[in-house]
Amino acid sequence: MDGFNIAIPRSTLPQVAAERLRALIIEGILAPGARLNERELSEQLGLSRTPLREAFRLLAAEGLLLQLPNRGVQVVALSREDVCHAFEVMASLEGLAGELAAARVTDADLDDLKALQADLEKAHKRRDLPAYYRVNRAIHDRLNAIAANPVLAQTYRALNARLHALRFRSNLNGAKWDRAVAEHRSMLTTLAARDGAGLRDLLVRHLHAKLQAVLDTMKGQDKE
Amino acid sequence: MDGFNIAIPRSTLPQVAAERLRALIIEGILAPGARLNERELSEQLGLSRTPLREAFRLLAAEGLLLQLPNRGVQVVALSREDVCHAFEVMASLEGLAGELAAARVTDADLDDLKALQADLEKAHKRRDLPAYYRVNRAIHDRLNAIAANPVLAQTYRALNARLHALRFRSNLNGAKWDRAVAEHRSMLTTLAARDGAGLRDLLVRHLHAKLQAVLDTMKGQDKE
DNA sequence: ATTTGGCATGTTGTATACAAAATGCAAGAT
DNA sequence: ATCTTGCATTTTGTATACAACATGCCAAAT
Numbered sequence: 001m002d003g004f005n006i007a008i009p010r011s012t013l014p015q016v017a018a019e020r021l022r023a024l025i026i027e028g029i030l031a032p033g034a035r036l037n038e039r040e041l042s043e044q045l046g047l048s049r050t051p052l053r054e055a056f057r058l059l060a061a062e063g064l065l066l067q068l069p070n071r072g073v074q075v076v077a078l079s080r081e082d083v084c085h086a087f088e089v090m091a092s093l094e095g096l097a098g099e100l101a102a103a104r105v106t107d108a109d110l111d112d113l114k115a116l117q118a119d120l121e122k123a124h125k126r127r128d129l130p131a132y133y134r135v136n137r138a139i140h141d142r143l144n145a146i147a148a149n150p151v152l153a154q155t156y157r158a159l160n161a162r163l164h165a166l167r168f169r170s171n172l173n174g175a176k177w178d179r180a181v182a183e184h185r186s187m188l189t190t191l192a193a194r195d196g197a198g199l200r201d202l203l204v205r206h207l208h209a210k211l212q213a214v215l216d217t218m219k220g221q222d223k224e
Numbered sequence: 225m226d227g228f229n230i231a232i233p234r235s236t237l238p239q240v241a242a243e244r245l246r247a248l249i250i251e252g253i254l255a256p257g258a259r260l261n262e263r264e265l266s267e268q269l270g271l272s273r274t275p276l277r278e279a280f281r282l283l284a285a286e287g288l289l290l291q292l293p294n295r296g297v298q299v300v301a302l303s304r305e306d307v308c309h310a311f312e313v314m315a316s317l318e319g320l321a322g323e324l325a326a327a328r329v330t331d332a333d334l335d336d337l338k339a340l341q342a343d344l345e346k347a348h349k350r351r352d353l354p355a356y357y358r359v360n361r362a363i364h365d366r367l368n369a370i371a372a373n374p375v376l377a378q379t380y381r382a383l384n385a386r387l388h389a390l391r392f393r394s395n396l397n398g399a400k401w402d403r404a405v406a407e408h409r410s411m412l413t414t415l416a417a418r419d420g421a422g423l424r425d426l427l428v429r430h431l432h433a434k435l436q437a438v439l440d441t442m443k444g445q446d447k448e
Numbered sequence: 449a450t451t452t453g454g455c456a457t458g459t460t461g462t463a464t465a466c467a468a469a470a471t472g473c474a475a476g477a478t
Numbered sequence: 479a480t481c482t483t484g485c486a487t488t489t490t491g492t493a494t495a496c497a498a499c500a501t502g503c504c505a506a507a508t
Contacts, residue, residue: 010293010294011293012291012293012491013491013492014281014491037459037460038459038460039458039459039460047492047493048492048493048494049460049492049493049494050274050491050492050493050494051491051492051493053278053460053461054277054278054281057238057278057281057282057285058281058284058285060282061281061282061285061286062285063378067236069234069235069236069460069461069499070234070459070460070461070498070499070500071459071460071499071500072459072460082374082375085373085374085375085376086375088320088324088373088375088376089317089320089373089375089376089379092316092317092319092320093313093316093317095316096312096313096316100312149309149312149313150306150309151306151309151310151312151313151383152309152312152313154287155313155379155383159375159379236461237461237462238461261488261489261490262489262490263488263489263490271462271463272462272463272464273462273463273464273490274461274462274463274464275461275462275463277490277491293469293490293491294468294469294470294489294490294491295469295470295489295490296489296490
């Protein structure tokens with residue numbers, strides 16, 4: 001019997017630092033394009049430069065930071081094209097998650113998702129955008145969990161982190177929001193029918209719609 | 225006029241170190257599961273522990289190394305399941321590459337690919353496995369280049385590195401090899417027809433076949 | 449006036465020293 | 479004999495010192 005995992009979760013200082021930085025980037029406190037001073041940041045975070053530099057390398061590998069030799073790191077500023085490319089990949093990954101989930105989903109899973117869907121619609125009716133985002137994310141996470149592919153989950157998570165800063169700000173307007181909720185509803189029925197290919201298509205289209213929403217909010221502010 | 229990129233490519237020591245380590249891992253000189261001693265390795269590579277540790281973090285982010293707090297790093301040993309999961313994702317990404325490539329491919333591209341296909345068949349006829357792998361990789365790289373999605377290319381590359389060590393050793397037997405070559409032929413005609421969905425399916429199936437070949441060679445040597 | 453060269457300053461890159469944690473071994477207790 | 483406990487050694491984690499590089503300023507020359 002060792003179904004229990006009692007190991008106390010320890011993470012290294014660089015990992016913790018990376019998490020903090022990730023949050024700061026996503027919240028926009030560290031703005032895209034901003035150059036990060038090692039000494040300054042290390043003092044603010046209360047650690048030395050060495051673990052901070054390892055955190056930098058982590059985030060650079062994830063694609064959140066850009067490392068310029070002898071010129072330090074800066075927060076990546078995504079161009080409109082970058083966003084399109086990232087969404088193309090995200091859509092494909094999410095489609096795969098759907099396909100896998102359809103093959104493996106249990107009735108219990110479906111019940112959970114139905115509950116989440118109800119929450120989603122509630123948030124939508126209340127026009128509570130933060131709550132909507134939270135539930136939305138929970139649903140997509142759940143789908144990934146059902147897909148039960150850790151490699152997929154990790155790849156997806158890494159990519160998502162890069163875009164999260166943007167999505168955070170993409171304020172859905174009425175029509176698009178309604179449509180997104182409707183799409184979620186059909187996703188659920190498609191999943192219940194165990195229609196993998198159908199769910200895949202739906203998710204891909206769903207993400208393409210999301211891309212449009214993001215691109216709309218990006219309009220004007222051209223970054224490269 | 226600045227279509228030229230004259231910037232002399234400089235890389236940091238950690239990046240160079242990471243490349244070396246990646247090569248050593250892929251070639252199997254650093255065996256899966258092996259624990260890497262920082263001091264020892266840094267002396268062998270001729271650098272200090274600091275840049276080496278940053279290289280470790282890079283490779284850990286890529287999924288080639290596993291970091292255990294206060295217990296250093298070790299080369300990841302992929303279980304059969306890990307390989308299946310990775311291939312599922314790879315297949316999806318390669319499928320996306322095919323889909324995109326079909327939409328963007330030019331006649332010049334097709335000519336290049338035809339030439340590569342000829343090389344592939346030659347290598348097959350000669351039963352020259354190393355050459356076959358080389359050309360095979362060139363074809364897949366070319367496809368990714370045509371797809372023109374840097375995010376996809378990077379994601380694909382990272383995942384591929386994790387599996388390369390395995391594929392290296394997967395010795396195709398006669399029947400599977402013949403089939404792979406045939407699949408490549410139909411890929412080319414499907415691409416020429418600009419049939420994105422068709423090419424996607426083909427590539428996904430192609431990779432599933434590859435997975436089977438890899439799993440076969442893994443049989444027996446159970447690692448977890 | 450503009451440009452170029454050198455210098456001063458600040459910032460990153462690498463090495464090393466020190467601290468903390470883990471590992472292995474041996475001695476003692478049960 | 480086996481298991482535990484404490485110590486010595488090894489190894490990793492963090493901080494800091496030093497070196498290399500980049501940047502901005504000022505003076506001098508054209």
